[in-house]
Amino acid sequence: MATLDLENICKSFGPAKVLHDIDLAIRDKEFVVFVGPSGCGKSTLLRIIAGLEEATDGRIVIEGRDVSREDPVDRGISMVFQSYALYPHLTVFENIAFPLRVQKMTQQDVNQRVNRAAEILQLTDKLTLKPGQLSGGQRQRVAIGRSIVREPKVFLFDEPLSNLDAALRGDMRVELSQLHRELNATMVYVTHDQVEAMTMADRIVVLNGGRVEQFGSPMELYHHPATKFVAGFIGQPNMNFVPGTVVEANGDGVAIDTVDGARLVLPVDRAGVSTGDAVEIGIRPEDVRLGDGLGLNIRVLERLGGVSIAHGALSDGTRFCASLDGNARIEEGVPVGLTVDPACAHVFKADGTVLRRQAAPALVA
Incomplete structure (x- = not known):
């Protein structure tokens, strides 16, 4: 997959500065979680990586290439949103295949990629169904499948489990961790839930007021919090x-x-x-x-x-x-x-x- 480097990322909306000199080096095949309270800037930072927001200052480097001014489609990333954003009139197969249709891939390549994604996500027997016939967890897996078939360098997840009930969130945490190991991919995941961060991440970025409070492994943040804020946020x-x-x-x-x-x-x-x-x-x-x-x-x-x-x-x-x-x-x-x-x-x-x-x-x- 790819490394992801954020260099002095700043973001302002008018006079309000919401991100302050963010410097992060995310390693190849690493699962990194951005966590923090509402309004800390984690989703804004993810959208800047995706190209949906433009940084006021700084650079985004993916696999050694500066993509700061490139369109989202050219960055080699794929993003899974909080809402499933599925097409209700299309089958599961066609929902997953949609980005490949846009790229005008051959039917053979489409079949190969969709079937592979469906196998990974245990959706093979659901490919002919419509989204309305699926559970919430299955719909989220379809949204993830649409991301997988693009074979991106970096996967981005913006609070993908927040619409699920507590039991299903627990199941999906396990599934996403297994998916990371199977794809051996670089993943960046945003959540406000520190339990998700602790259980899924290789390393966690704790954000507070648009600044990186601490960046480290879950147990490092648990045993060695750098500040009172991190200590109070991590642990349940x-x-x-x-x-x-x-x-x-x-x-x-x-x-x-x-x-x-x-x-x-x-x-x-x-x-x-x-x-x-x-x-x-x-x-x-x-x-x-x-x-x-x-x-x-x-x-x-x-x-x-x-x-x-x-x-x-x-x-x-x-x-x-x-x-x-x-x-x-x-x-x-x-x-x-x-x-x-x-x-x-x-x-x-x-x-x-x-x-x-x-x-x-x-x-x-």
């Missing part, structure tokens, strides 16, 4: 942020008194903080267990079988969520104590940047 349930004050900073790390009255000694680099500085401790819900330390007043308890999600607040009112064992003996309205694993905690300075952890949890082989 969301990370907790507990206000505190630095009381000591030495070679062993940083000692912090929380507003809840607990003292935590965390193995993080003390550079950039001093005694008396206000900080926030980032604690993932799955990194706590029942014990002594923070006191949680449970307001809502979600029993999910294998885990129990306790939502509540610390004694000072700071909202807090804990993911505990499914059989944990806890009840709504009954306070519990929580122990925090210091090696898993994060410390964020007032400007939102993180203090580097001296030792991070290793992946289990």
Whole structure:
């Protein structure tokens, strides 16, 4: 397939600048996901890659060739949109074949490419049906098939699963990941759903306010978020942020008194903080267990079988969520104590940047 390089991409709509100097190097055959909240610029950036929007400044380079001023059809890309955009009066075969008809391919080539795409997407027995006779997931596969037959250098996906129900989205995530492996293709995927990003991506681009907040593998972003924004966006349930004050900073790390009255000694680099500085401790819900330390007043308890999600607040009112064992003996309205694993905690300075952890949890082989 192809590499994709974005060099200093900027985009303005009148006086409003929505993308700020985006620099990304996407590797050949890589599955990269753009993720971020609504309005962060992810769909605009995808449309600029596709040629549907023109960048105010910067270059788009596909496989070493500058395509910034080329028409979409000449860029070697194919895009799958949020809406299926299928022709209701055409069969599945003809919907998939449509871009090949436009290119005036021979019927033999059309048959070969459409049948191959249908086989990959498990649509072979649906080729004679109309879109109205298909489920939502099958219609999305038809839209993807129309993209596959063009044999593009880069596949682009703009929130293709957002119209599906939760169960079908889960199935389609698996199918798209399998499709990526089978096609061995370069893919760029836009979503606001961080679960999709974590489960599908080789690397994730987290966008915030038109800027790249961080670019890395899912587990890199999970274990080593560069900023409070990334830490709060990646992970489900969301990370907790507990206000505190630095009381000591030495070679062993940083000692912090929380507003809840607990003292935590965390193995993080003390550079950039001093005694008396206000900080926030980032604690993932799955990194706590029942014990002594923070006191949680449970307001809502979600029993999910294998885990129990306790939502509540610390004694000072700071909202807090804990993911505990499914059989944990806890009840709504009954306070519990929580122990925090210091090696898993994060410390964020007032400007939102993180203090580097001296030792991070290793992946289990």
